[in-house]
Amino acid sequence: MMRIVRAAAMLCLLTGCERGMHQMYDQPRYRTQQPSPLFADGNSARVGPHGSVAVTGGVAADTSSGRRGVLASRPAPEPAAWDLATLQRGQxxxxxxxxxxxxxxxxxxxxVVQRGFPAPPSYHTDRLRQAPDSHLFDVIxxxxxxxxxxxxxxxxxxxxxxxxxxxxLQLSQHATRDRLRPEDITRLEASQVSPEGRR
Ligand code: HEC
Incomplete structure (x- = not known):
């Protein structure tokens, strides 16, 4: 008997919870561009305070707690070239x-990995060396x-x-000799230590 009462009570609680969720979805709100007598300009859409910076961007922009079920997909323009300044910014x-x-x-x-987070794969594997730029961009x-x-x-x-x-970084660990400038080869050979001289 007690079990039935408890089950019935649980059911009430759970359905109450579900109804509560729906009330949150269905609460009074303005639709996009709807006018409002509340504000002097008659507009329900408010502009952020002066100087504020919008922080939502990227693929998750325009989604609200996943309710739309899809991520806004934005075309990702590829840079024309990676010049030194861009690479330094990237670094x-x-x-x-x-x-x-x-x-x-x-x-x-x-x-973080040394403290126990799962280790990511090294970038210096054939698979990731051959992966297209778009894959890396997509992973990020x-x-x-x-x-x-x-x-x-x-x-x-x-x-x-x-x-x-x-x-x-990948090139730094996997450069072939023909990609080096003559002065790099000179420096490399000068820095090469004999096995006895290695510390
Ligand atoms: C909190 C730790 C962490 C941070 C920070 C992080 N990553 Fe990762 N990354 C991982 C782990 C772990 C994996 C492997 C995930 C898996 O296989 O489940 C991974 C995988 C990758 C891969 C390999 C994907 C493949 O095809 O195997 C690339 C590329 C990558 N991350 C790039 C980046 C870049 C670029 C950044 C910085 C913007 C970054 N990650 C930040 C932990 C991290």
Whole structure:
């Protein structure tokens, strides 16, 4: 008997909860562009306070707690070229956002990983060396497996700059001799230490 009473009570609570949720969805609200007598300009749409900066952007923009079920997909313009300034910007952003997990050289051994977060793959594998730029951009924008997405935290231009810097990191660990300038080869040979001289 007690069990039935308890079950009935639970049912009431649960249905009450469900109704409560719907009341939240259906509460009075203005529709887009609807006029309002509340404000002097007669407009229900309000402009943010002077000097405020909108922070929602990227693929998650325009969605509200996933209710629309889809992410707004935005075309992602690719940069014409990665010049030195862009790569330096990419390096700075990478060191802030990615190095804590991926490590300064992209080997997947960042400080967060050393503290127990699942290790990401190294960028220096054939698969990720051959992955198109668009894959890297997509991973940064939308996340990948346990990696969180950065589309709403890093601007489109900065995401491309980071992609360029990942390419630079990959090259730094996998450059062939014919891609080096003569002065680089001289410096490399001068810096080469004999096995006995290695510390
Ligand atoms: C909190 C730790 C963390 C941060 C910060 C992080 N990542 Fe990751 N990343 C991961 C993990 C873990 C994986 C592997 C995910 C999986 O396979 O489930 C991964 C995977 C990747 C991959 C490989 C995808 C593939 O095809 O295997 C790329 C590329 C990548 N991350 C780029 C970035 C970039 C660029 C940033 C900075 C904007 C970044 N990550 C920030 C943890 C992180």
């Amino acid at each position: 700075q952003r990478y060191d802030i956002y990615c190095a804590p997990c991926h490590g300064a050289t992209g080997s997947g051994d960042g400080i 924008s939308n996340g990948y497996g346990v990696m969180y997405r950065y589309g709403d935290r890093i601007s489109t231009g900065d995401r491309w700059a980071i992609v360029g810097y990942i390419r630079a």
